[in-house]
Every structure is written in C-alpha cells, then in structure tokens.
Amino acid sequence: xxxxxxxxxxxxxxxxxxxxxxxxxxxxxxxxxxxxxxxxxxxxxxxxxxxxxxxxxxxxxxxxxxxxxxxxxxxxxxxxxxxxxxx
Amino acid sequence: xxxxxxxxxxxxxxxxxxxxxxxxxxxxxxxxxxxxxxxxxxxxxxxxxxxxxxxxxxxxxxxxxxxxxxxxxxxxxxxxxxxxxxxxxxxxxxxxxxxxxxxxxxxxxxxxxxxxxxxxxxxxxxxxxxxxxxxxxxxxxxxxxxxxxxxxxxxxxxxxxxxxxxxxxxxxxxxxxxxxxxx
Numbered sequence: 001x002x003x004x005x006x007x008x009x010x011x012x013x014x015x016x017x018x019x020x021x022x023x024x025x026x027x028x029x030x031x032x033x034x035x036x037x038x039x040x041x042x043x044x045x046x047x048x049x050x051x052x053x054x055x056x057x058x059x060x061x062x063x064x065x066x067x068x069x070x071x072x073x074x075x076x077x078x079x080x081x082x083x084x085x086x087x
Numbered sequence: 088x089x090x091x092x093x094x095x096x097x098x099x100x101x102x103x104x105x106x107x108x109x110x111x112x113x114x115x116x117x118x119x120x121x122x123x124x125x126x127x128x129x130x131x132x133x134x135x136x137x138x139x140x141x142x143x144x145x146x147x148x149x150x151x152x153x154x155x156x157x158x159x160x161x162x163x164x165x166x167x168x169x170x171x172x173x174x175x176x177x178x179x180x181x182x183x184x185x186x187x188x189x190x191x192x193x194x195x196x197x198x199x200x201x202x203x204x205x206x207x208x209x210x211x212x213x214x215x216x217x218x219x220x221x222x223x224x225x226x227x228x229x230x231x232x233x234x235x236x237x238x239x240x241x242x243x244x245x246x247x248x249x250x251x252x253x254x255x256x257x258x259x260x261x262x263x264x265x266x267x268x269x270x
Contacts, residue, residue: 050262061207
C-alpha cells in the first residue's frame with residue numbers, strides 16, 4: 001500500500017511548517033506533524049523556539065511601516081525635486 | 088575615493104521605513120513623522136555634494152533627521168508660554184505644587200518600557216537593513232505590514248514556495264542578528 005499516512009516529516013518540512021505557523025497559515029494536521037517531529041528532533045526544537053521568540057519580539061516592538069500610498073506620494077515629490085536639482 | 092557612494096534614487100525604498108520608525112518613537116505623531124522623513128530626504132538631496140562618503144548613506148540621513156527632529160521640538164516649544172515661574176497653582180478645582188509633581192513616579196514604568204521599545208525597534212530595522220533587499224522586502228511585507236501570502240506573490244511575481252524559502256532565510260538571519268541582545 002503506497003498511500004500510507006505519513007506522520008514523520010523531514011526537518012526542512014518541519015521548518016517550513018514552523019514558519020507558516022508564525023503567520024497562522026499552518027493547518028491542524030501540519031501542526032500535529034510538526035509537534036510530533038519536535039518530540040524527537042532537538043535541532044528543530046531550538047529552531048522552533050527561536051522562531052517563536054522572533055515573532056513575539058517583533059510583535060512586542062510594534063514596528064510600523066509607511067503604507068504604500070504614502071511612500072508613492074513621497075517618491076513622486078522626491079523625484080520632482082531630483083529633476084529640479086539636475087536641471 | 089570615498090568609501091560610500093550616494094544614490095538618491097533608492098533612498099525611499101531603502102531607508103524610508105527605518106527613518107520613519109526612528110522618527111515615530113521620538114515624535115509619536117504619524118503625520119508629523121512622515122513630514123519629517125520627507126523633509127529629511129529633500130534636505131539630503133540638497134546637500135548631496137557635502138556627503139563625503141565617510142559614513143554610510145543611512146547614517147548620514149539619520150544625522151540630518153536628528154536635526155530635523157530637534158528643530159521640530161524647538162518650533163513647538165517656542166509656541167508655548169516662555170517660562171513658568173509659579174511654583175504653586177490653584178484654580179477652581181485643582182490645587183497643586185509644580186515641584187512636587189515633577190518628582191518621578193516610581194510606579195510609572197511606561198517611560199522605561201518606551202525607551203526599551205525604541206531601542207528594540209531600532210535594532211529590528213538595523214537587522215532588517217542588513218538582509219539582502221529582496222529578503223528584507225518580503226519579510227517586511229509579511230511580518231510587519233501583515234500582507235497575505237497571495238498578495239505578496241502577486242505583487243512580486245513569485246510563487247508561494249519561493250516566498251516561504253525567502254521568509255525562512257530572512258527569519259533565520261533576523262533571529263541570529265537579534266539573538267544576542269533581544270531574543
């Protein structure tokens with residue numbers, strides 16, 4: 001039978017699911033496989049821990065970005081000034 | 088031969104978020120911060136020939152921005168009453184002592200938190216600027232701006248598995264960059 005349910009996943013897939021989980025995009029089944037992997041894989045455990053920490057830290061910092069519209073407006077004005085400068 | 092070149096065409100893409108975050112922790116008003124960043128870029132453009140190339144572009148822009156922030160505070164302060172000489176005040180409802188109220192409140196932890204947060208933000212953007220441009224862009228869109236995977240893929244013309252590889256590399260780099268002091 002080739003269609004066996006795979007519960008063991010390789011490390012790179014575990015990393016991938018762990019990344020996805022940081023953005024709440026991993027399915028329940030994927031997460032289950034991830035946690036199962038973490039039981040026996042020390043390397044991935046530390047990766048997962050670091051990854052989670054990174055997410056928490058960035059969330060805690062409340063970093064903000066300029067939104068796209070405002071950047072575009074900024075660019076427009078800047079380019080105008082650049083052209084004036086060159087003339 | 089200067090060590091660093093100057094190339095204003097890329098300034099906004101490369102530095103606007105860094106400068107904006109630097110500003111917003113110091114003036115705490117989005118619109119004001121945006122204006123200050125804009126002013127900084129324009130001022131930088133004007134004095135481009137004074138750039139000696141001894142520091143990086145970003146450091147140079149930050150030094151302009153610092154001046155702009157100081158000027159901003161000077162301006163709003165000059166609008167206030169010139170000097171407050173009264174030590175006690177009383178009006179209909181309140182009565183108090185200026186001096187007494189100036190003593191730091193030991194239970195007020197917010198100031199310290201705020202400073203720490205400011206440092207953390209600076210650190211995050213510092214690390215982000217060390218990533219390759221593409222990684223930084225994807226990481227910023229995904230993690231900070233919170234775009235959907237689909238939208239990012241469409242905008243940057245990459246497929247989903249591509250995106251996750253980039254995210255993975257960016258996260259690993261960010262984690263090792265921030266690890267020492269912040270994680």
